[in-house]
Amino acid sequence: MAIDPATGRRISPWPFVGLILLVSSFFLYAASGLLAPAWAVAVLMLTWVAMLVLCFVWWSSHPKRTVALGIMSFVWWWVAITAGGILLDWTA
Template sequence: MVLSRRRRIRPVAIDPATGRRISPWPFAGLVLLVSSFFLYVASGLLAPAWAVALLLLSWLVMLVLCFAWWTSHPRWTVTLGLFSFVWWFAAITAGGVFLDWTA
């Protein structure tokens, strides 16, 4: 008995409405962006209220941008999610060094 070789097929998610392949990249970017939200909210322990409000506003802009890039640039959403961590760290560090934010 000769067994034929079977071709391995990678499972691909297909959108039933459009018939196009669903990319996992925007979901990964959104997970990164949402996970950084907790840092932005907890910034009240390190920064004054006006700075926390500006940080939350910048996070909201990044969230809107993530949804705007969802289908047009799905891989950019991951970069945006990583950037949200870098932006938070840079803003908190710069505020601590240059504006003397102390807890």
């Protein structure tokens, strides 16, 4: 673990891992227009922004939750696109 020279506290790597996962899922959300209508892409992008804000809120207080959030961003995208394709008959 690294030590913050300004405060002397340990720096956890978990928020960085969570942020990397979350940012890497952005490309799926941004490319969803190939699979979903514009309104669904807008909703997906809003949920991604909400997850990004939550990641920064949890940065110091709950660093390991950011990793779960990053993983959930992939799961949520898959569930939303699959459910929309099946239930709402989205076609490309």
